[in-house]
Amino acid sequence: MMTSVLEGAPLEGIRVIEVTHMLAGPYSGMLLADLGAEVIKIETPEGDLARQIGTRYVGEQNIYFASMNRNKKSICLDLASDEGKKTLHALVNESHVLISNLRPAAIKKLGLTYDHLKTHNDNIVCLAITGYGLDGPYADKPAYDYVIQALAGVIALTGEPDGPPVKCGYSVADNITANMGSLGVLAKIIQGKGGQIDLALYDTLLSHMNYLAADYLNGGEEPKRYPGGGHPYMVPAQLFPTKEGHIAILISHDRFWRKFAIATGQQRWLEDERFATAAARLENRELVIDAIAALFQTQTAAHWVELLDAAGVVIAGVQTLGQSLDSELTAAREMVIEVPTPDGTMRFVGNPLKMSGWRTPREKAPSLGEHTEEICNKFTRA
Numbered sequence: 001m002m003t004s005v006l007e008g009a010p011l012e013g014i015r016v017i018e019v020t021h022m023l024a025g026p027y028s029g030m031l032l033a034d035l036g037a038e039v040i041k042i043e044t045p046e047g048d049l050a051r052q053i054g055t056r057y058v059g060e061q062n063i064y065f066a067s068m069n070r071n072k073k074s075i076c077l078d079l080a081s082d083e084g085k086k087t088l089h090a091l092v093n094e095s096h097v098l099i100s101n102l103r104p105a106a107i108k109k110l111g112l113t114y115d116h117l118k119t120h121n122d123n124i125v126c127l128a129i130t131g132y133g134l135d136g137p138y139a140d141k142p143a144y145d146y147v148i149q150a151l152a153g154v155i156a157l158t159g160e161p162d163g164p165p166v167k168c169g170y171s172v173a174d175n176i177t178a179n180m181g182s183l184g185v186l187a188k189i190i191q192g193k194g195g196q197i198d199l200a201l202y203d204t205l206l207s208h209m210n211y212l213a214a215d216y217l218n219g220g221e222e223p224k225r226y227p228g229g230g231h232p233y234m235v236p237a238q239l240f241p242t243k244e245g246h247i248a249i250l251i252s253h254d255r256f257w258r259k260f261a262i263a264t265g266q267q268r269w270l271e272d273e274r275f276a277t278a279a280a281r282l283e284n285r286e287l288v289i290d291a292i293a294a295l296f297q298t299q300t301a302a303h304w305v306e307l308l309d310a311a312g313v314v315i316a317g318v319q320t321l322g323q324s325l326d327s328e329l330t331a332a333r334e335m336v337i338e339v340p341t342p343d344g345t346m347r348f349v350g351n352p353l354k355m356s357g358w359r360t361p362r363e364k365a366p367s368l369g370e371h372t373e374e375i376c377n378k379f380t381r382a
Contacts (some may be wrong), residue, residue: 009036025101027178033071059343066365074366101129114196235281245301263311
């Protein structure tokens, strides 16, 4: 009977095999490990390329790698060899999930699909995370987050209208695909049936264009950029520069508009038919935005946040990542965790899921091949 290394975990008893590298696959596996699944990461003797990314280390622990591989075990296997395949199949026989994010040709060559593995365990769930899917005309094109953002229309929508297109500031395609992969795995586990999950970064990012895509598909109009990252349907809903610093504000309905106008001493905007309603503000976007922009230039971001937050308006100052990580809100949500290692404490962003009766374990990312002997002896013994 399969058991988990943790007691009382949400995913107690679930065993996951990872044949992954870099970001999307490892992060998907880590999300499951954070919930108590036993995640066994299979690496080549050279290790996941992520172990060499960046220049920051704590002892021998690479920060980039460690940020997406906590709470896992690592074994070294040559999956192209007969011995490696034998060990893989022994693991598959006693596991629930296999996650891979290699190129489709490599996934198929190494036998990491459900069609290859079902004879060893017909309940195994095989999640293949690729750029463009396991099959099709783009299947074996190399794919990274940058080009996926470009192809899915995200970059074209980011930036100022009169400036160049801009990439989103973090690896959005990789991260959301990792989340979607974990969701798909859990759906199949709940269903109680094995099978293949074919998950493409391109498909996932495109699906996140939801209402913008629906507008184009049903009206034929390309979405466009607005100053300050303005919302296509709500005004004001964007970034504004102030006397010092920037603010983000979103007024989604007329009750918020009333609070905003009164708090800022602009009651006249409640009577002016060009400003008074959400529909009018959308129709007169440029006029309204210019008036609000002039107002915000008279005081600092800190002033406007204090004033409008107290009035119940949705507003925030624009923070750097460092300011966010050091903030009172992050501390209150316990979103920075400490992971002890033999070389010192490492700090990371924690799992956002807060569950009654469960706290995410804080085991360091494994050293390369740290658990090879333990796992191979356990699963390949006669």
